[in-house]
Amino acid sequence: MISTHFVPSVYSHQKKEGKVTWKAPSNIALVKYWGKKENQIPANPSISFTLDACATTTTVSYKKLENRSPEFSIDLFFEGKPKEDFRPKIESFFNRIEPYLPFLKEYIFIVETSNSFPHSSGIASSASGMAALALCLMSLEKELNPEMSSDFFNQKASFLARLGSGSACRSIEGDLIQWGEHKEIIGSSDLFAIKYPFKVHSVFKNYFDTILLVDKGQKQVSSSVGHNLMHNHPFSEKRFKQAHVNLKGLQSVFEKGDLDKFIEIVESEALTLHAMMMTSLPYFMLMKPNTLNIINKIWEFRKATNTHICFTLDAGANVHVLYPENEKDVVFQFIKDELVVYCEEQQYICDRIGFGAKQL
Known part of the structure; x- marks a missing residue:
């Protein structure tokens, strides 16, 4: 099922090549998300603290092809070395998000990523990794549609990140982020995360x-x-x-x-x-x-x-x-x-x- 809200109309600008880097943090859920429906829809709402030090930095370089490719053109590097075992997950992600970013087969992408924490440390990197990649791709879309508002940019980045890894939608903004429909939280959605809309005491603003x-x-x-x-x-x-x-x-x-x-x-x-x-x-x-x-x-x-x-x-x-x-x-x-x-x-x-x- 396609969410038409995030499907773009015709782009007003063109972009032949470029490079963009985003650093996205991990997050730790306080109310846990466990169980999902089709299309990465959560079975229950969750809320998380956005972290600071545990983060993924991703650089996406892109160059427009002469003709649209039938396949995605992606080269993947992790901490400076080719990382082919990331390919199935990234291609699956691109397949899911292509209806919302229809330019994906019009470019060659080089994706270079690194984590601030050891890859084998047992810290889940899918949330920070998918959030950083979604933000890089949104930066390219903003080049094609410069009129895009920052609120829409963040909302769509969260929506796209969710299609890569559910909890990644909570890694776009901070500091307290809520995801999943809850009848008493206005604006809450299964499709993207939101900044927690209620009053938060100062003691929770500097948690370790x-x-x-x-x-x-x-x-x-x-x-x-x-x-x-x-x-x-x-x-x-x-x-x-x-x-x-x-x-x-x-x-x-x-x-x-x-x-x-x-x-x-x-x-x-x-x-x-x-x-x-x-x-x-x-x-x-x-x-x-x-x-x-x-x-x-x-x-x-x-x-x-x-x-x-x-x-x-x-x-x-x-x-x-x-x-x-x-x-x-x-x-x-x-x-x-x-x-x-x-x-x-x-x-x-x-x-x-x-x-x-x-x-x-």
Whole structure:
């Protein structure tokens, strides 16, 4: 099904060749998206903090062909070296977005990409990678249609990024981004992400995220397979309702700066995500023993110190440790003293809330 809103009419300008670079951040979901319908439509709404340090930088060079090609012409490089194993995913992405960017077979593209975090670190790069690529292609479309507004540019970039990787739609802007229709969030959409429209207390404006790399290996199960296992899941409908309830609950949390309730919702969401994986068929366990060791240590430390440290998890073993800026010194000391020992090769990444992608 084509969303006609993003299908362009005739372009007013031409562009023979050019080069554009975007840096797009990763993001960490607070209310999780798990389960999707056709065309990358989420089964439930989600909300995320946009990150800052964990980012993908992508440069797209393009040159117009004499005649339109029957195939896509793409050369792919990752961190300076040819990367042919990216091709199936990128060509699949181009196929999905071609109705919205009808010029894609009229150019030769050279795509050069790199991550600010190690590729094998267990940090999902699909969100930042697809967001950066979508933004580069939108920059070319803006050359062909200079009248395009910046709001439409961001909205369409989010829409396109979603067709590459669902969570990528939350990596265009910052700092708090919501994706998926929710009856009480005006402007919310399954097709693209929006900036969270309600009041947010200052305590959430400078949040820190230290990512503990418990397991840097390949995930046991791809996200696509995991999402599909929600179709016949015995608890899926309850889960989707829970996401709506938690998103509603966060509205007063964000407005009042209620850190205790924030912790309750965010940790519950992380554990529910993994409970869904453990109760699907086939079932799987992505947490490792050291994931659990870290969680228990966080709970003990929080109880002993009355700090507002908490954790969240993606679909993997690594732990995102979240904490407000005014507690960063004591919490980070605890992380170094007691948690880093549980990381593979004692590796971790220091990150914090960011404010979206940047053109370089």
